[in-house]
Amino acid sequence: MKSFLLLLVIATLSCGQQPPSQPPAGQRCSGRNFNGRRCCTPEQPCGFGEGDCDGPLDGGSNDGHRGCEGNLVCGSNNCKKFGLYFHEKDDCCDDPSALPERPQPVLIPGALLEPPAGQRCRGRNYVDGRRCCTPEEPCGEGEGDCDGAGDGGVNDGDNGCRGALVCGSNNCAQFGAYYHAKDDCCEKPSGASGPRQQTKGWGQWTQWGPCSASCGAGWIVRTRKCVGSRCGSAGFPLQDRQERICIAPDCNDV
Secondary structure (H helix, E strand, O other): OHHHHHHHHHHHHHOOOOOOOOOOOOOOOEOOOOOOOOOOOOOOOEOOOOEOOOOHHHOOOOOOOOOEOOOOEEOOOOHHHOOOOOOOOOOEEEOHHHOOOOOOOOOOOOOEOOOOOOOOOEOOOOOOOOOOOOOOOOEOOOOEOOOOHHHOEEEOOOOOEOOOOEEOOOOHHHOEOOOOOOOOEEEOOOOOOOOOOOOOOEOOOOOOOOOOOOOEEEEEEEEEEEOOOOOOOOOOOOEEEEEEEEEEOOOOOO
16 A cells, blocks of 8 residues: 555656645545644654654754655655645655755844843754743743644644734744744734634534635635643643645636
8 A cells, every 4th residue: 555655646746746635545644634743753654755754854852764764754844745635834754855955044134143041932942942832831922932823733822922922933033043944933913813712622623614715726724622621731732723625616717
C-alpha cells in the first residue's frame, strides 16, 4: 500500500496535476486537519508526502528527520504540494533535494536583537520553547510562542494571551529578531473581533461554515470547545478546529 501511495504522489507531482483534495485511502498521516500535529514520529515514521512531521526547520525541540522513513527529510510548510487537504503549516516528509536553504534573516527596523530583561516568553530559540504562553500563564503583547487558531488542529485559541490580545501567526519578527520565523506572538487585534473563547470532554462540533471562496477552491471550517474545569490545563487544550477543502461551482466562466 505504501509503495502505491508513493507512486501516486510522484505521478501527480511529475505530471503537473492539481494535488488531491482528499487523503488517499490507507494514508496514515494526513496532517492536523485529520490526524493532528506530529503524526510522524521516530517510533512511527512516515513515507513520502505524509505529515505532519516535527523537523529541525521548526526550531526548538524537534525530532530532526527521524519522523520520516529512510533517507527522507522533514520539510517545512511543504505539504500543500502533496494534497490540498493539508493545513498550510503542516510539514511533510520529502526528498532531500527539496529541502530549502535557510534564508538570511530579515531585520525589521526597530526590532530588538535580544530579548528585554525579564521577558518570560521569548520563543523557541530560548529555553522557554514553543507554547510558552498558555491559558494558565498568558502572555503580554510581543511575547510568544502562543498556540492560536492559525495553527489549526487542537489549540488554545487566544486564551494564551492576556486581556483582549490575540495570538498571531508567524508574527513575532516584528517584536524581535531573536524570535524564530515560526513563532506566534500575542498582539492587539487588527480590527473588531468576535467574542473570546469560553471556558475534558468536548462540546459538540459546530456546523461546517460556508465555503471561504465564492468561486473555485476554498475552505470550510468547524470547531468544538473543551468543556469542564480542566480546560486549558496540561493535556486539555481549549478548542479543536478542523478544515476541509470546498469547491464553489458558482463561477462566471467567460
